[in-house]
Amino acid sequence: EAGVAQSPRYKIIEKRQSVAFWCNPISGHATLYWYQQILGQGPKLLIQFQNNGVVDDSQLPKDRFSAERLKGVDSTLKIQPAKLEDSAVYLCASSLNLGGGREAFFGQGTRLTVV
Amino acid sequence: AQSVTQPDIHITVSEGASLELRCNYSYGATPYLFWYVQSPGQGLQLLLKYFSGDTLVQGIKGFEAEFKRSQSSFNLRKPSVHWSDAAEYFCAVVLSGYALNFGKGTSLLVTP
Numbered sequence: 550e551a552g553v554a555q556s557p558r559y560k561i562i563e564k565r566q567s568v569a570f571w572c573n574p575i576s577g578h579a580t581l582y583w584y585q586q587i588l589g590q591g592p593k594l595l596i597q598f599q600n601n602g603v604v605d606d607s608q609l610p611k612d613r614f615s616a617e618r619l620k621g622v623d624s625t626l627k628i629q630p631a632k633l634e635d636s637a638v639y640l641c642a643s644s645l646n647l648g649g650g651r652e653a654f655f656g657q658g659t660r661l662t663v664v
Numbered sequence: 665a666q667s668v669t670q671p672d673i674h675i676t677v678s679e680g681a682s683l684e685l686r687c688n689y690s691y692g693a694t695p696y697l698f699w700y701v702q703s704p705g706q707g708l709q710l711l712l713k714y715f716s717g718d719t720l721v722q723g724i725k726g727f728e729a730e731f732k733r734s735q736s737s738f739n740l741r742k743p744s745v746h747w748s749d750a751a752e753y754f755c756a757v758v759l760s761g762y763a764l765n766f767g768k769g770t771s772l773l774v775t776p
Contacts, residue, residue: 552707553707591668591754591766592766593766594763640708644762651762655700655709656707657705657707
């Protein structure tokens with residue numbers, strides 16, 4: 550079974566530039582999550598989708614971050630414009646469905662450096 | 665709000681020694697609890713999870729964790745650590761929307 554795919558693996562951009570990350574979840578997984586992991590910290594949820602609908606985006610900085618999952622499969626996360634403090638690993642995860650006991654499977658992440 | 669505290673930022677153990685990583689949670693009811701491991705450059709991998717029932721749960725790679733309601737704890741243990749266990753360990757609790765809320769992590773160093 551293929552895992553969660555993310556691209557690119559690494560990205561370096563200058564502040565005020567824009568960047569986009571792509572995620573393809575495990576086939577059949579209805580729930581998709583984007584997390585931000587700053588160095589030395591645990592992952593923080595940015596947004597959660599159930600199929601193509603948003604379940605929770607309360608921690609997404611909406612003035613600069615956006616995410617979509619138009620067809621309920623793959624997803625993109627965009628930052629525009631980027632700030633230095635956006636330097637982090639962006640993790641995508643998916644689970645079969647909503648439910649507290651559902652295991653979330655994580656991709657390897659995209660490491661973003663903003664200079 | 666549900667939260668998770670991992671009191672130890674770094675832990676160093678000798679290979680072959682036992683290991684215990686601490687996790688405390690704040691939640692009104694019995695939460696769904698998880699331990700994940702993250703090796704350098706890798707994504708997060710689930711070690712074990714607890715929902716209800718037997719308070720001692722077994723996971724992969726020889727790990728186990730015990731849920732103690734009275735102490736609001738879910739500590740991770742391993743009887744004998746291997747060098748390959750060196751990694752970052754995260755305790756997590758499920759939020760109301762079923763997403764994971766992670767602690768800050770504990771970095772494990774294994775010495776020869």
